[in-house]
Amino acid sequence: MTDLSWLTARPIAHRGLHDMNKSRWENTLSAFAAAAERGYAIECDVHLSSDRIPVIIHDSDLKRLTGQDGFVWQRTAAEMTALKIGGTSDRLPTLQQALDLVDGRVPVVVELKGVPGRDEGLVESVGKMLKNYRGKAAIMSFDHWL
Numbered sequence: 001m002t003d004l005s006w007l008t009a010r011p012i013a014h015r016g017l018h019d020m021n022k023s024r025w026e027n028t029l030s031a032f033a034a035a036a037e038r039g040y041a042i043e044c045d046v047h048l049s050s051d052r053i054p055v056i057i058h059d060s061d062l063k064r065l066t067g068q069d070g071f072v073w074q075r076t077a078a079e080m081t082a083l084k085i086g087g088t089s090d091r092l093p094t095l096q097q098a099l100d101l102v103d104g105r106v107p108v109v110v111e112l113k114g115v116p117g118r119d120e121g122l123v124e125s126v127g128k129m130l131k132n133y134r135g136k137a138a139i140m141s142f143d144h145w146l
Contacts, residue, residue, distance in 0.1 A: 053077035104134025114143035
């Protein structure tokens, strides 16, 4: 049986190590860097962009984090990574950007966020990226159809 003790061996920073003052927002490269520096595992949320690239954002709606109208699945990854988050210099990252930043230093738990009819290829794309990740990784989802 596969040893999964790494999932409980250290704290998991939910959406990275962010703060309530919003100086470091959730699901950003800054939040992931802060978590990795402290040795915390990282949980992040992933949706597919219109060009089928896994991007990190919890909500399917862009408004709360970026102030922009629209949905993740309506924008390309390039359009999304240009959007600033909460008036900071952080931008929406792709999953690959986050994995490159963390570079195996800590485990990652990727929550797949499905949108019925718009998430084809999400599991395969994320699986391929995590297969090449240098550290421990897990995939989860509350979306049963994935």
